[in-house]
Amino acid sequence: MDTTTALQMLKKKGYKYTGKREQMVHIFEREGRYLSAKEMLEFMQKEYPGLSFDTVYRNLSLFEQYGILEVTEWSGEKKYRLACSSHSHHHHLICTTCGKTTAIDLCPMNAILGEPQNFQITGHKFEIYGHCEECMRN
Amino acid sequence: MDTTTALQMLKKKGYKYTGKREQMVHIFEREGRYLSAKEMLEFMQKEYPGLSFDTVYRNLSLFEQYGILEVTEWSGEKKYRLACSSHSHHHHLICTTCGKTTAIDLCPMNAILGEPQNFQITGHKFEIYGHCEECMRN
DNA sequence: GATGTAAATCGTAAATGTTACGTTTTACAT
DNA sequence: ATGTAAAACGTAACATTTACGATTTACATC
Numbered sequence: 001m002d003t004t005t006a007l008q009m010l011k012k013k014g015y016k017y018t019g020k021r022e023q024m025v026h027i028f029e030r031e032g033r034y035l036s037a038k039e040m041l042e043f044m045q046k047e048y049p050g051l052s053f054d055t056v057y058r059n060l061s062l063f064e065q066y067g068i069l070e071v072t073e074w075s076g077e078k079k080y081r082l083a084c085s086s087h088s089h090h091h092h093l094i095c096t097t098c099g100k101t102t103a104i105d106l107c108p109m110n111a112i113l114g115e116p117q118n119f120q121i122t123g124h125k126f127e128i129y130g131h132c133e134e135c136m137r138n
Numbered sequence: 139m140d141t142t143t144a145l146q147m148l149k150k151k152g153y154k155y156t157g158k159r160e161q162m163v164h165i166f167e168r169e170g171r172y173l174s175a176k177e178m179l180e181f182m183q184k185e186y187p188g189l190s191f192d193t194v195y196r197n198l199s200l201f202e203q204y205g206i207l208e209v210t211e212w213s214g215e216k217k218y219r220l221a222c223s224s225h226s227h228h229h230h231l232i233c234t235t236c237g238k239t240t241a242i243d244l245c246p247m248n249a250i251l252g253e254p255q256n257f258q259i260t261g262h263k264f265e266i267y268g269h270c271e272e273c274m275r276n
Numbered sequence: 277g278a279t280g281t282a283a284a285t286c287g288t289a290a291a292t293g294t295t296a297c298g299t300t301t302t303a304c305a306t
Numbered sequence: 307a308t309g310t311a312a313a314a315c316g317t318a319a320c321a322t323t324t325a326c327g328a329t330t331t332a333c334a335t336c
Contacts, residue, residue, distance in 0.1 A: 073212070073214070093254055093259075095257075108244065111244060111246070111249075112242060112266075116240070118271035119231050120268045122234070123266075123267045124264075126246055126262075126263070128250075129261045130254075131257070131260065133256035
């Protein structure tokens with residue numbers, strides 16, 4: 001999903017198309033990796049020096065709520081990235097240093113479908129953590 | 139791993155065998171599910187009313203460090219449970235209401251071994267979230 | 277059993293990440 | 307141009323976790 005499409009979609013739902021939202025989605029697009037709220041705030045404040053972190057958190061939640069972002073958490077922080085809506089369901093290798101991801105076209109849920117008894121599944125997480133080539137060298 | 143074994147192991151490493159540590163591991167043993175630091179504190183304060191949360195956090199970290207506990211995080215909290223050292227490597231169905239788990243004797247890492255290039259794997263997480271039978275009824 | 281000491285705990289402060297809210301500003305429909 | 311609902315600001319509050327000096331305790335040694 002690109003910046004414009006995402007915000008137009010929100011607009012149809014009654015949300016406003018603001019420069020700050022545009023910039024936030026644009027940063028996710030450019031970075032192509034998981035970002036913490038803090039990282040996002042820092043990027044944003046380069047362009048909007050007085051930016052309130054309330055704005056960042058509020059928009060991150062909004063974007064997540066409407067499927068623009070995916071969220072996960074590790075090291076006591078929530079991390080966000082643009083949802084990979086273009087491909088089919090998949091999982092990621094995640095570099096815990098820089099947040100960069102690589103898709104894995106394999107979902108272990110396929111192997112256990114129908115298995116769990118007396119358990120209502122609401123979600124699942126399959127993530128492989130490590131260090132990407134670049135972070136490994138540094 | 140039972141309470142005594144765990145604490146004897148720590149003792150060999152130079153840590154003291156205290157009633158509070160014994161009680162903490164005992165609670166994990168009794169509950170057999172993921173507990174947050176807050177839940178543990180509440181259980182502990184029944185027996186040790188003036189207990190400092192510093193003690194709980196410090197010991198949770200210590201237990202994790204020595205493999206007595208497993209840790210994961212969801213809903214902005216770290217959750218701990220006794221490490222399932224008796225069985226072979228496996229994963230869990232996790233009830234996000236009560237923390238109860240059911241083992242899944244399947245690890246998706248087997249299916250992708252050797253696959254990732256230029257990526258140093260340090261860990262992985264495969265968790266299925268939902269509601270157990272009991273919490274579903276309530 | 278008494279003693280010394282390093283570890284454990286207490287009590288509390290502080291750091292960190294997140295949510296909340298009243299006020300002001302802004303997007304944008306009319 | 308105008309009105310209004312949404313967005314953003316500035317800041318307070320909240321929750322979880324980490325940190326630290328002072329006190330207490332476990333336990334090895336005598």
